[in-house]
Amino acid sequence: MYISKIVFQVFILLGSSILGNKITQLFQLHVPGSMVGILLIFLLLETKIIRLEWLEAGANILITELILFFIPSAVGVIQYRQIMLDNGIRFGFVIFLSTVTVMICTGFLVEFVNKIGRGR
Structure with a gap:
């Protein structure tokens, strides 16, 4: 159950990045799509559309394994x-x-x- 929760949370974060990339392409913005995705997550958290608990474990796993991305x-x-x-x-x-x-x-x-x- 815990692993599926983390996978789901990572997919939400990944989805926000992909959506940010699509928005950047659609509006021809000169900003990285991942930054637009982070802004989307921030706005969703601030407006309480999503709660921090829905992303926290997945984000912690990504931060823990950050060195692998380099x-x-x-x-x-x-x-x-x-x-x-x-x-x-x-x-x-x-x-x-x-x-x-x-x-x-x-x-x-x-x-x-x-x-x-x-x-x-």
């Missing part, structure tokens, strides 16, 4: 070994800089949301 990327990098040897330092710098930028932006966003929350 294996194809790692294999792809290995295929282009010479490019990595030639440009590895540049790639490393860009990765470092983007990580720091995301961390700083996340910190500012958390502070902003906390201030709004305290203001209520």
Whole structure:
């Protein structure tokens, strides 16, 4: 019973991503379809059309196994070994800089949301 519940929840999440892709194609949006799918899930949760419990276990399984989704990327990098040897330092710098930028932006966003929350 528990496994079928998780499979159903994962299919709901997958369906929202597919629907987001279809919406992006239909309206020719310049936004990834998966982001539109996440927005759909958010709106459905906020309007209480679906409850968090209906997705929570499936989402937790996906987060737990997230590393498996990066294996194809790692294999792809290995295929282009010479490019990595030639440009590895540049790639490393860009990765470092983007990580720091995301961390700083996340910190500012958390502070902003906390201030709004305290203001209520």
